[in-house]
Amino acid sequence: MxxxxxxxxxxYHSNYDKVMRICLGYTAGNNDEAGDLTQExxxxxxxxxxxxxxxxxxxxxxxxxxxxxxLTRLRKLKKKVKNYDVESVIDVPQENETIxxxxxxxxxxxxxNKLSETNRAIILLELEGLPQKEIAEVIGIxxxxxxxxxxxxxxxxxxxxxxx
Amino acid sequence: MNSFEEIQSKWNDxxxxxxxxxxxxxxxKRIEEIKNKQKITNGVLLATVLVLGGFFFYISGYNxxxxxxxxxxxxxxxxxxxxxxxxxIKKLQRINRSMDNTLFKQELTKYYNKRRIIHIVITPLIVxxxxxxxxxxxxxxxxNLSASFYTYILASSVLTLLILGLFIAKQIKKELEDxxxxxDSQ
Numbered sequence: 001m002x003x004x005x006x007x008x009x010x011x012y013h014s015n016y017d018k019v020m021r022i023c024l025g026y027t028a029g030n031n032d033e034a035g036d037l038t039q040e041x042x043x044x045x046x047x048x049x050x051x052x053x054x055x056x057x058x059x060x061x062x063x064x065x066x067x068x069x070x071l072t073r074l075r076k077l078k079k080k081v082k083n084y085d086v087e088s089v090i091d092v093p094q095e096n097e098t099i100x101x102x103x104x105x106x107x108x109x110x111x112x113n114k115l116s117e118t119n120r121a122i123i124l125l126e127l128e129g130l131p132q133k134e135i136a137e138v139i140g141i142x143x144x145x146x147x148x149x150x151x152x153x154x155x156x157x158x159x160x161x162x163x164x
Numbered sequence: 165m166n167s168f169e170e171i172q173s174k175w176n177d178x179x180x181x182x183x184x185x186x187x188x189x190x191x192x193k194r195i196e197e198i199k200n201k202q203k204i205t206n207g208v209l210l211a212t213v214l215v216l217g218g219f220f221f222y223i224s225g226y227n228x229x230x231x232x233x234x235x236x237x238x239x240x241x242x243x244x245x246x247x248x249x250x251x252x253i254k255k256l257q258r259i260n261r262s263m264d265n266t267l268f269k270q271e272l273t274k275y276y277n278k279r280r281i282i283h284i285v286i287t288p289l290i291v292x293x294x295x296x297x298x299x300x301x302x303x304x305x306x307x308n309l310s311a312s313f314y315t316y317i318l319a320s321s322v323l324t325l326l327i328l329g330l331f332i333a334k335q336i337k338k339e340l341e342d343x344x345x346x347x348d349s350q
Contacts, residue, residue: 016183068261140264154168
């Protein structure tokens with residue numbers, strides 16, 4: 001048990017950043033929501049740890065749990081994200097540069113949030129730098145199909161970011 | 165941002181998110197809480213069955229067929245509903261989240277389709293059996309209880325049925341919405 005906990009603690013610290021960023025993509029940048037979701041992901045990681053086989057990389061395995069966990073919370077998230085006010089995160093006076101940066105990221109997260117669930121997962125994994133072969137493994141689509149799909153999603157995202 | 169490379173570079177520029185200081189500790193605490201919650205739920209269920217069974221013997225219900233039938237219908241339908249709900253929760257928790265997203269969606273869709281059958285067919289039947297059991301016991305209540313208490317039981321049961329109905333309807337609406345979102349998410 002102690003050994004399992006140590007392994008888990010290691011997994012937690014080395015993957016927290018990745019999981020949180022994917023979750024932020026599902027919550028349109030809402031930190032609290034993403035934090036809750038991240039906790040749920042790691043609870044699932046803990047309960048499935050005994051089932052992990054070295055057939056896939058640990059990161060791929062965790063990404064699968066992350067996108068699937070985010071999927072189960074879509075309705076709840078949709079409702080909350082809709083009520084999420086971009087202005088509310090900038091209520092304290094900050095340096096202009098920081099504010100610009102926050103607004104830019106909010107815009108980016110909102111555009112990601114407008115994509116369909118599968119496309120959102122794909123582009124978040126692409127942005128995280130996961131090789132396309134592994135993205136295909138996480139999503140369960142053929143490698144060739146992922147390549148064309150990523151190209152299409154990138155164009156969609158660029159259009160949205162530029163408000164076209 | 166005119167190209168994806170620019171978006172990618174901004175994405176990479178984000179500050180590294182560190183796990184909260186006591187994040188792991190509170191995560192383990194939460195895992196422990198979930199385990200305890202499951203134990204408490206099982207305990208409460210067992211206690212309810214024991215109390216109802218005890219009550220049945222206390223009033224020597226086994227001597228009266230009307231009491232047996234009424235109580236069996238009421239307790240039986242309640243137990244069946246609770247067991248179905250617990251099995252459903254377990255089933256949802258047991259869907260392997262480390263499978264690929266496409267397979268996971270199929271499993272989740274199957275789960276919600278089964279839930280729809282539970283809500284549309286099984287739940288109304290359970291409520292019907294519960295109500296029949298109650299109606300069977302009503303004459304006995306009338307004979308054995310004071311008029312005011314009898315009226316109270318009658319009124320509160322109708323109210324409970326209405327509240328329960330609303331609650332179930334809300335739950336069905338939520339889960340059908342989940343199913344719709346799931347189908348739209350491709």
